[in-house]
Amino acid sequence: MSDVNFQDIFVAGTDTSSIALDWAMAELVKNPKVMKKVQSEVREVFKRSGSIDETAISEMTYLKSVVKETLRLHPSGPLLIPRESREKCEIDGYDIPVKTRVIVNAWVIARDPKYWTEPDSFIPERFLDSSISYKGANFENIPFGAGRRMCPGMLFGLINIEFPLA
Numbered sequence: 001m002s003d004v005n006f007q008d009i010f011v012a013g014t015d016t017s018s019i020a021l022d023w024a025m026a027e028l029v030k031n032p033k034v035m036k037k038v039q040s041e042v043r044e045v046f047k048r049s050g051s052i053d054e055t056a057i058s059e060m061t062y063l064k065s066v067v068k069e070t071l072r073l074h075p076s077g078p079l080l081i082p083r084e085s086r087e088k089c090e091i092d093g094y095d096i097p098v099k100t101r102v103i104v105n106a107w108v109i110a111r112d113p114k115y116w117t118e119p120d121s122f123i124p125e126r127f128l129d130s131s132i133s134y135k136g137a138n139f140e141n142i143p144f145g146a147g148r149r150m151c152p153g154m155l156f157g158l159i160n161i162e163f164p165l166a
Contacts, residue, residue, distance in 0.1 A: 085100045
């Protein structure tokens, strides 16, 4: 691996996480009830386990909901990596010629009122009893992309957001 490749991976994995962390903190400051609730959860888990590690983080369902809601409203990469069509196809009534570059706007999708009630509001509770994940199977929330080319650093990025936030 060249120095340039390593530098690209390092920046992609740290810059995007720090952007998401900034947005999470901004949303918590703007929403003091949410901040109190997540602080309470973190303190409760810390009191039980004595430390914050991966096991403790996995118990923090509200914290994880805060992160999901942050990434829904403020994806670190609002425009996903461009794809190129391999064959002619039609999407939602639009003809897409072969070799057309397609750019997915994750920011707009994540704020679409067809999929979300109060799409511009910060409501972490929407993810508490929801099966929506980052895996790319739920296309209404794709901050890491989807399919074979989804972000390979997704788990690393989530850890880099959840731990400092806790």
